[in-house]
Amino acid sequence: MEKFKAFCIFLSFLFTFLLxxxxxxxxxxxxxxxxxxxxxxxxxxxxxxxxxxxxxxxTVLVILFSIPVGYALxxxxxxxxxxxxxxxxxxxxxxxxxxxxxxxxxxxxxFIGKFLESFGIKIVFTKIGIVIAQFFTxxxxxxxxxxxxxxxxxxxxxxVSRSLxxxxxxxxxxxxxPLAKNGLFASTIITFARCxxxxxxxxxxxxxxxxxxEILPITLYLNISYGNLGMAITSGILLIIISFIAILIFEKFxxxxxxxxxxxxxxxx
Amino acid sequence: MSKxxxxxxxxxxxxxxxxxxxxxxxxxxxxxxxxxxxxxGSGKSILLETIAGFYKPKLGKIYLAGEDITNLPPEKRxxxxxxxxxxxxxxxxxxxxxxxxxxxxxxxxxxxxxRIKEICEILNIxxxxxxxxxxLSGGEQQRVALARALVxxxxxLLLDEPFSALDVKTKENLRNLVKKAVKEYGTTVIHIxxxxxxxxxxxxxVAVMKGGGILQEGSVEEIFYKPSVNFVAEFVGxxxxxxxxxxxxxxxxxxxxxxxxxxxxxxxxxxxxLISIRPEDVxxxxxxxxxxxxxxxxxxxxxxxxxxxGGETLRSLLTPNMLKTLNVEDEVSISVDPNSVRIIKxxxxxxxxxx
Numbered sequence: 054m055e056k057f058k059a060f061c062i063f064l065s066f067l068f069t070f071l072l073x074x075x076x077x078x079x080x081x082x083x084x085x086x087x088x089x090x091x092x093x094x095x096x097x098x099x100x101x102x103x104x105x106x107x108x109x110x111x112t113v114l115v116i117l118f119s120i121p122v123g124y125a126l127x128x129x130x131x132x133x134x135x136x137x138x139x140x141x142x143x144x145x146x147x148x149x150x151x152x153x154x155x156x157x158x159x160x161x162x163x164f165i166g167k168f169l170e171s172f173g174i175k176i177v178f179t180k181i182g183i184v185i186a187q188f189f190t191x192x193x194x195x196x197x198x199x200x201x202x203x204x205x206x207x208x209x210x211x212x213v214s215r216s217l218x219x220x221x222x223x224x225x226x227x228x229x230x231p232l233a234k235n236g237l238f239a240s241t242i243i244t245f246a247r248c249x250x251x252x253x254x255x256x257x258x259x260x261x262x263x264x265x266x267e268i269l270p271i272t273l274y275l276n277i278s279y280g281n282l283g284m285a286i287t288s289g290i291l292l293i294i295i296s297f298i299a300i301l302i303f304e305k306f307x308x309x310x311x312x313x314x315x316x317x318x319x320x321x322x
Numbered sequence: 323m324s325k326x327x328x329x330x331x332x333x334x335x336x337x338x339x340x341x342x343x344x345x346x347x348x349x350x351x352x353x354x355x356x357x358x359x360x361x362x363g364s365g366k367s368i369l370l371e372t373i374a375g376f377y378k379p380k381l382g383k384i385y386l387a388g389e390d391i392t393n394l395p396p397e398k399r400x401x402x403x404x405x406x407x408x409x410x411x412x413x414x415x416x417x418x419x420x421x422x423x424x425x426x427x428x429x430x431x432x433x434x435x436x437r438i439k440e441i442c443e444i445l446n447i448x449x450x451x452x453x454x455x456x457x458l459s460g461g462e463q464q465r466v467a468l469a470r471a472l473v474x475x476x477x478x479l480l481l482d483e484p485f486s487a488l489d490v491k492t493k494e495n496l497r498n499l500v501k502k503a504v505k506e507y508g509t510t511v512i513h514i515x516x517x518x519x520x521x522x523x524x525x526x527x528v529a530v531m532k533g534g535g536i537l538q539e540g541s542v543e544e545i546f547y548k549p550s551v552n553f554v555a556e557f558v559g560x561x562x563x564x565x566x567x568x569x570x571x572x573x574x575x576x577x578x579x580x581x582x583x584x585x586x587x588x589x590x591x592x593x594x595x596l597i598s599i600r601p602e603d604v605x606x607x608x609x610x611x612x613x614x615x616x617x618x619x620x621x622x623x624x625x626x627x628x629x630x631x632g633g634e635t636l637r638s639l640l641t642p643n644m645l646k647t648l649n650v651e652d653e654v655s656i657s658v659d660p661n662s663v664r665i666i667k668x669x670x671x672x673x674x675x676x677x
Contacts, residue, residue: 213411
């Protein structure tokens, strides 16, 4: 075998081995009874529930927003389109902490925050803040996946539907959306996984306070700072399991539509 | 707008990225079958999609039955479209695809089923209605797409290279079905193609497009026998030759000297003229040796030979069995039916041969 080829394959194995060992150590290092007792603590249950609830809420919001945005970016030419695209992509390259800081300033200091507050809606250091932070972290990914899904659908399907008497909106719901089904599913999974794992932005905007705005990544962070390794590892395991399930669901449908999977992969890399 | 033109495209200009149409004018009578031919990138599909209302023209108007439809959305134009790659909705069965447009038009389920049955019998697809469209062959998919477009009884049926992806036999079969269906429904058709078979077997009229404009529009006869511009002649494969009218024969046919050969034409003319001859109308035989075979090229089922008439080049189509004894550099004679020799243009002054 050529030396370079052998070297590349060796590296892939080495990396996979290290990654696998690190995940495995998460499950092997702690004492099982400690994990079980950690799981049963009020804090862990609270954190898990809050994580799932906020992630579900933000996923729904993200998808509702990114479908029209992705569709508009794919189908329509409008003034400022390239600017919209670049700005939407920004948070992907942005450190999450900076995104959190930016959101904190927007909702805390600016007129928008004050305007919302006049209606009694508080965002900073609240559970709504968690959802907002997750929303902004995950939105760019969802928009990208949905955008490339619509890009992959020949607009002539829509033309045919229009010519057969269906208006713009009817065509969107009867043709475009059903054809984008797989991509929408993929982006939902990605979005949910991103929301579950969102940390930096949530910490800054929602505060990461004990048993109030505490989601799983925050639990991990808080407990590692107290030196409470059992609790930290348990929340880590929970996060791993959730992303594992997400990947499994994703892989299962990968066979149905591998092109979308590739799109998502290329976006994530 | 004249009463005769049913669909009229007036001075349409549009720009879409690399493609553009400039100042397109087109008139189609009710029940006419118009084919649009032209090289790739000439703007044929854009024109069709602009007529359908998917693109808004920058300039110009489109009229249907006297009504200005330029700003009407596609769903209100009563035109349906069939594409080369079928565009059947993959999340629906063949039946659901065909019923899609009808459901919008009529509510009665029995009526929908009755109409679908009718069109499916014409197109011979009754047996595949329950199938998932992804499992159908190309020919079957295109018949479903045609049924879907025809069943709503559109004012105008737009066909965008509908047979290009199909094999020769399926193409032939589909052409016959389209002919039958269009006749049955009295549909006005605009059909884009690059296959001259479509033109000969289906069209009443032909428009030739190049670079976003229409170069010539006319009857099939006119386009193929009297191409107005060199490009059209070249594109449709017609020989355009320079000749000189030298008199009339005893039957009143015009005698035209082309190089060293004399051909007869039914058309009148005098002096120097441009004439057109379809390559398939040229008969080659061993007789007086006046023309030299310059080149022999196999083109599918026929062979194209290039002849030198003494300054003028003439292409002729032969069947391969005629070729067994024919070689390059051989000298042969030609004969062309006077009906197939058309005078396109009189050239006022004596022309000098360029080559």
